[in-house]
Amino acid sequence: xxIEYLISALGLGALYALLTIGVALLFGVLGLMNFAYGExxxxxxxxxxxxxxxxxxxxxxxAVVFAVVVAVLSERLAFHPLRGADPVxxxxxxxxxxxxxxxxxxxxxLPRAQGVPPESFLSQRVDLLGARVSVLDLLTFVLCGxxxxxxxxxxxxxxxxxxxxxxxxxFQMAEALGVKGNRVIAxxxxxxxxxxxxxxxxxxxxxxxxxxxxxxxxMLVGVIGAVLGGMSSLRGAALGGFILGVGTATLEAxxxxxxxxxxxxxxxxxxxxxLVVRPQGLLSGSxxxxx
Amino acid sequence: xxxxxxxxxxxxxxxxxxxxxALTVLAACGGNSGSSDEADEIVxxxxxxxxxxxxxxxxxxxxAAMLRIDQLNEEGGIGGKTIRAITRxxxxxxxxxxxxxxxxxxxxxxxxxxxxxxxxxxxGASVAQSAEIPAVSICAGDPKMADRTTLGDFVFSANAGSDxxxxxxxxxxxxxxxxxxxxxxxxxxxxxKSAGAYFQATFEELGGEIVGADAFPGGDSVNIASQAARLxxxxxxxxxxxxxxxxxxGATAIRQLRESGVEVPIVGPAALDGxxxxxxxxxxxxxxxxxxxxxxxxxxADSEDLDAFVSAYADEYGSEPTSAYxxxxxxxxxxxxEALADVDELDGPAVRDALAEGEPVDTPVGEVTYFSPxxxxxxxxxxxxxxVDGGAMTFVTQQRLDSVPDLGDGNACAG
Numbered sequence: 001x002x003i004e005y006l007i008s009a010l011g012l013g014a015l016y017a018l019l020t021i022g023v024a025l026l027f028g029v030l031g032l033m034n035f036a037y038g039e040x041x042x043x044x045x046x047x048x049x050x051x052x053x054x055x056x057x058x059x060x061x062x063a064v065v066f067a068v069v070v071a072v073l074s075e076r077l078a079f080h081p082l083r084g085a086d087p088v089x090x091x092x093x094x095x096x097x098x099x100x101x102x103x104x105x106x107x108x109x110l111p112r113a114q115g116v117p118p119e120s121f122l123s124q125r126v127d128l129l130g131a132r133v134s135v136l137d138l139l140t141f142v143l144c145g146x147x148x149x150x151x152x153x154x155x156x157x158x159x160x161x162x163x164x165x166x167x168x169x170x171f172q173m174a175e176a177l178g179v180k181g182n183r184v185i186a187x188x189x190x191x192x193x194x195x196x197x198x199x200x201x202x203x204x205x206x207x208x209x210x211x212x213x214x215x216x217x218x219m220l221v222g223v224i225g226a227v228l229g230g231m232s233s234l235r236g237a238a239l240g241g242f243i244l245g246v247g248t249a250t251l252e253a254x255x256x257x258x259x260x261x262x263x264x265x266x267x268x269x270x271x272x273x274x275l276v277v278r279p280q281g282l283l284s285g286s287x288x289x290x291x
Numbered sequence: 292x293x294x295x296x297x298x299x300x301x302x303x304x305x306x307x308x309x310x311x312x313a314l315t316v317l318a319a320c321g322g323n324s325g326s327s328d329e330a331d332e333i334v335x336x337x338x339x340x341x342x343x344x345x346x347x348x349x350x351x352x353x354x355a356a357m358l359r360i361d362q363l364n365e366e367g368g369i370g371g372k373t374i375r376a377i378t379r380x381x382x383x384x385x386x387x388x389x390x391x392x393x394x395x396x397x398x399x400x401x402x403x404x405x406x407x408x409x410x411x412x413x414x415g416a417s418v419a420q421s422a423e424i425p426a427v428s429i430c431a432g433d434p435k436m437a438d439r440t441t442l443g444d445f446v447f448s449a450n451a452g453s454d455x456x457x458x459x460x461x462x463x464x465x466x467x468x469x470x471x472x473x474x475x476x477x478x479x480x481x482x483x484k485s486a487g488a489y490f491q492a493t494f495e496e497l498g499g500e501i502v503g504a505d506a507f508p509g510g511d512s513v514n515i516a517s518q519a520a521r522l523x524x525x526x527x528x529x530x531x532x533x534x535x536x537x538x539x540x541g542a543t544a545i546r547q548l549r550e551s552g553v554e555v556p557i558v559g560p561a562a563l564d565g566x567x568x569x570x571x572x573x574x575x576x577x578x579x580x581x582x583x584x585x586x587x588x589x590x591x592a593d594s595e596d597l598d599a600f601v602s603a604y605a606d607e608y609g610s611e612p613t614s615a616y617x618x619x620x621x622x623x624x625x626x627x628x629e630a631l632a633d634v635d636e637l638d639g640p641a642v643r644d645a646l647a648e649g650e651p652v653d654t655p656v657g658e659v660t661y662f663s664p665x666x667x668x669x670x671x672x673x674x675x676x677x678x679v680d681g682g683a684m685t686f687v688t689q690q691r692l693d694s695v696p697d698l699g700d701g702n703a704c705a706g
Contacts, residue, residue: 001520001524004516004520005516005517005520008514008516008517012514106344111346111347112347112567112613113538113539113567114567114570115539115542115566115567115568115569115570115571115572116570116571117570117571117573117574117682118546118550118571118572118573118574120573120574123549123550123573125550125551125552132552134550134551136550137516203512206513206514206543206547207511207512207513207539207543208539208542208543208546208570208571208572208573209511209538209539209540209542209543209567209571211511211539212344213344213511214511216511217510217511217512218512248514249514249516249517252507252514252515252516252517252518253517253520257476257504257505257506258506260478260505260506260507260508261478261506261508263508264508
């Protein structure tokens, strides 16, 4: 029971951390609070539905491809022309992109929720330290953990990572020092797309359903987790998402059934309490972009 | 569907107020606020969603209703009167429903049909109530839709309701000799809450025992790992689990129960119906739900009437219905025909009284008594118990409920 809870809580924490990093990355580099992030997840989820008859690994690759394509296209068509605009303008534009993509999905391929049948190997259970743990929970934990480690490596150890961090710190100065702005921003969207794609794979494997509104919840998780951890720091954002995931799983495990309906109320009350004490987020440094 | 997830907001209240005011103005201006001028026709106004997020629930029942109207007109109409349908797309927005109802009543309709959802129907039904024109929701499942004191005595729902669905599931389970039940309650909407509450009350009334209950918040993101672990820890295991939920979250919950190793039978209400349940649960087995009908994606009902309905629908619209809600729209028009056959003067109170008379109506799923003077919805709906097993749906039996237990929640149809 304890092991099962731990695997499930850590898995949800890792998934939420993945989602928050996607949101925080774009906010850091562009000052863009991307409310269309949910629709990038929707695009990946749609790929999983569309290729549900194909081998799972192929569907997973296509999900990541769909997410990256939608992320990059949204940058090219909607956010690129607004480069340098007021952050509020960018935010409104992201709302427009979100609504447009959602409406297109509803009018064309997803007028109602569709199901994606479970993969038989994911539904199995294995013995781990005396507990029966589902392969899906293990996969969630391992996959999200690996991707988080990969992001940490890219951000910390590669030239691209240095450029991304420099651009997040001070975009004009980074450009003046030779960082190619367009390339950095495009790669930020590609990374956000990959994260959204992987997040969608895990999300769809757990839910089994794909619907036009499905991006809303993961997007909110991303935004709230990022705010909790501190918008200006990726590590903080990941921590915020992780705490949100573990908190959700813990409340599900501990709350009596009459109070479970109010799970999110408990969670967000705790969040408000944290923000009252640390309005800049848990791991935010001295310099906070409030834009 | 059932009720929208959206909470009742000041917006929808305002919509009611505005549309009622608009109606008053309209009436004062000498607009036609009553029944049709043409004595030889019956005018039915449809204020339903042809677009927006509720469209999937309204479009098919409405198309099925239109199909029935065409059929009746070919047979000579209702009591010699031709049926004329006027439609307004309310775009899944509560504000639009009130306006659409006002416009339709201005055009002289005799009956108003409102969306498949209580929250969305309410603004339209309030307008109809003040104009004394009967309003019938095409398939809202909330018992409040049928309660004459909530919206008024001119308001009906052409559906059985979540209380009947929960009760029918309990009655069927008791017939299987199952004695102990575990309730997994989806807390997201009124529909799931009343389905769970009425399941529990009926099952206990029939001598069963609820050995445990748990809840989950429902919605798009379902994770019931802890709930499943608690259920799995029960010894002995209950005879079955009642999952009071709706799609797609309910199907997801069932999938997660099975994945976590819960093997006892699972029973649920009608909102689990549809192809999406099969897709989400995959090869899982031993799952039952009480649906409105078993056709195309479900086999074994062997009903000529249902087959005839499905093929007539497919001939008219080019594809078969994708959920059993469609048959509710079709049967609703049959109920109108039955009730209004002998009504000469189509004024609102006369139409209301005729509807409430409670004549049995022949529908593709069998004989159904629609309304009664105290209860403006269906109680004896022959719910189809449907088994989901290995990726296929098969008809098990039809189950009716004689009465709804009284939970003391003001349900006018109880007792």
